Amino acid sequence: MAGLMTTPVYDIAIIGGGINGCGIARDAAGRGLSVFLCERDDLASGTSSASTKLIHGGLRYLEYYEFRLVREALREREILLTNAPHIVWPLRFILPHHRGLRPAWLIRLGLLLYDHLGGRRLLPGTSSVNLQTDIAGRLLKKEYRRGFEYSDCWVMDSRLVILNAMDARRLGAVIRTRSPLVSAVRSKDFWTLTMVDLVRNREYQVRARALVNASGPWLDQLMEHITHGATREHIRMVQGSHIIVKKLFDHSRAYIFQNSDGRIIFAIPYEHHFTLIGTTEVDFSKSPETAAISDKEIGYLCGAISEYFARPITANDVVSSFSGVRPLFDDGKSDAKAATRDYVLKLDTLRDKVPLLSIYGGKITTYRKLAESVLARLAPYLPPMKREWTTHSPLPGGDFRPGEFTRKTEELQHLCPLLDQQHAHRLFRAYGTLSREMIDAVRGTDSLGVHFGHNLYSFEVDYLIEREWAMTADDILWRRTRLGLFLNQRQVADLESYIRTRQADGQPGTQKNFIFFDKGEGQ
Template sequence: MVEDGGIEYDVLVVGGGINGAGIARDAAGRGLRVLLCDKDDLGAHTSSASSKLVHGGLRYLEHYEFGLVRKALAEREVLLRSAPHIMHPLRFVMPHDSGQRPAWLIRAGLFLYDRLAPREFLPASRAVDLAGHRAGGPLKPAFTRGFVYSDGWVDDARLVVLNALDAHERGAEVRTRTRCVGFERHARHWVVTLEGDGGRKRVRTRCLVNAAGPWAGRVDAVASGAAPKAGRRLRLVKGSHIVVPRLFDHSYAYIFQHPDGRIVFAMPYEGVFTLIGTTDLDFTGDPDEVAIADTETSYLCALANRYFRRQVWPSSVVWSFSGVRPLLDDASDKASDATRDYSLGRDSAGAPLLSVFGGKITTYRRLAEEATDWIASSLVSARPAWTAGALLPGGDLFGAMPDKRGVLEFDRWVAALQRRLDWLPPGLVGRWARAYGSRVDTLLAGARSLDGLGAEIVPGLYAAELRYLVRHEWARSAQDVLWRRSKLGLHLPPGCADAIDAWIAAERAPSGGVALGVPA
């Protein structure tokens, strides 16, 4: 419906990564008419190529970024409570040797890390004798002491999708595979030309939000007609990760320091793998074409081999991924030292324009709240911020409000779900519980037997789940399903993608009842 003299939307958000999806969700929840669009899939780039951590950023303390660390630490438990199915606490082990910072300095840093923000349920840090600790077994004998501290794990790609889904359920329109190819700024509105499956279309919006990630500088310059201002210039940094067969059989993760000062994580991944990353390299190419370099693979393998008894080589790598982080250019000498804080470019020289520069997964909700506060003020909308006390879709395991029970009693909830769905393979129920939480019942759509799930399109992936992903989560290809909505691509044999693409094409055909990937 077109209202207010032809203005279809209050807010058009360019960019379907975590910041764009978060802003769309917050704005829709305040009653604003929102359109979120991305030229590719949701979270197709930086937001699905992170280290998968909800963390304060322990290493940022040595750069004196206390404000950023405090802000991120305050968000840690807020996020964990909001979506306990796709997030969970994670204990990190930091081995120590004589070549690193003195033990007393690390202990002091962890003491500060524990106290910069309140903790309700995450345990405090402590020193540990690795010779007698389970996490010490996979390490080389030289590492006899270390430290343990708390942070959190997140399925980053699903976090993006759940924010977009919540936005949609609160009234937002979400269009994937839709480019913004033209911007016309007027005194009180924008006219934006969109290009997607249905051709070109011009829409009018009262406010434009540029959350285009690595492309944010380009969008800001085109939309505003001006060169980037000081404090709004981006430094593009490539971060790469490798996945290898499991190097340890316990639930702890490791944080390793390379002799060059960089930090690398090694974490349990998908049950039978270990995730190792990340690198930090300045990037000047096309963000659409980013990929790990051989030197990065060798670097990560060498660092893992410095610590682990079991050695890995480039030939051990079963998967790798790279993303381009759009960091604020603070003139740091090294890419690894560049700030992970964010800046919001607020432009009121005509219809409002808000551009997002920088940021990290852990602070996305705070960033979105701050951005939407300004948007709401600019559009004279009085509804207050709300996301700090809200659950993401599927997170209502023990009630309608965020609660630590979802975090601390998640395994109990899964066990109850498996008893209720005892006609399903336990491994499938476990995977669904982590991916969909309480939305498992929406996925089942009333099915009460394995036959009710429809055909098994590829091993462990039934028609019911694919239909849910197409109709509710904007999945349009096997790539969306295998590497973003899930990580089934790591577990399935070659050739499965073709079968999934064929099924999706048939489902989305006119007779299938799904048009343009918009949820039913």
């Protein structure tokens, strides 16, 4: 490899480009700190793009008396709905009642607590539902006669990560993807981090006054490369898998089912044409990047849903699937479903040397509060910071009110008549008001560029490469959009060829030079 580059000094370095790492980077940069973040692959390429896509309080956590976690998550639910109304939106859930559940009055009481524990203001409350007359009951087995309906929110999970990274960069943070950590060595004054730039095939170094290990399921594995004191804390890796089937119902509500083994399964409308079903919870001991759904998990999810739906679901109905590894704090619980979803922060100062803070557990809904907690713990070791600020600050593209979505989409279509209604809706749902910048150069049919299928044109691909760190077809089709569900192999190959051509030409934003596009880096 080429020789090492110069070593700039940052207030805080973060390992991991998932929701926690990017959320911390955004918060810290907004408080005036200098921030560096490195990610071994693409942003949100691990756990943060393999969630059930929900911003929720966690109704079932009430069973384990995790009232603080539920209260915090419910408060965050409304904050995110306000600050990112393009990628977070309300969703009503149907909970069928049956003899195997707790008495109806007890469930109603729990839902009442869920309604009020977090100070709900924007979402409608719980109601009873007659499944014999409501459209939501038509596809259920006839024994399910009554149920409850309550509110939570849906999120485009990987886009939530990317928007936090974009805002962090806007505020001065340096975000490096495809840069796995080689080592992190501490001294009295600084951490010295060595990374590999996989694009340029060279090592480089930075120094920092504090280090955050936000690597999720790679945390224990990465600690072998980081100077640290003795610790008894470990993560518990739990694989969660989901299946996607063709749309099972025509209404816009989701279902939450509790099975005989106590597990919760969701069936959620997904990308207009599909239903998302998940999740499993299976202890996992391999390297996190190898996570993949097993035939046993597919069978479990199909069987769990078939306990409720009149038409059985089989493995032949599955059109796609995904798996991720949750890095839960190992609290010694024997059952994966009972392990805490709360986060635990471990601060290691190792004989008065610069601090290391490691993050165990957490859930996507509470990432913003986790970031505030991290900075509060590190405050004694960092330069003076500005006050907390993210509660009332929209994420990029989210500077509009939730009720304005339809009007804003119509405005986008008016600005660019080449977009049909479906296309404008998809763009505004993914990018919000940033979609105006994306279409700024679209003045005629030719300026749409190459059409790869399902209204994905090269003007959008160019934007994702130049603004959102996208470097591969998978980055675009599965983490910036969900169009991988719709494009065929030939169309994917065409997209890959287009990206390679851009990289070979060294156009702005591509692999050849994008990795050093942020300011403030030594070269």
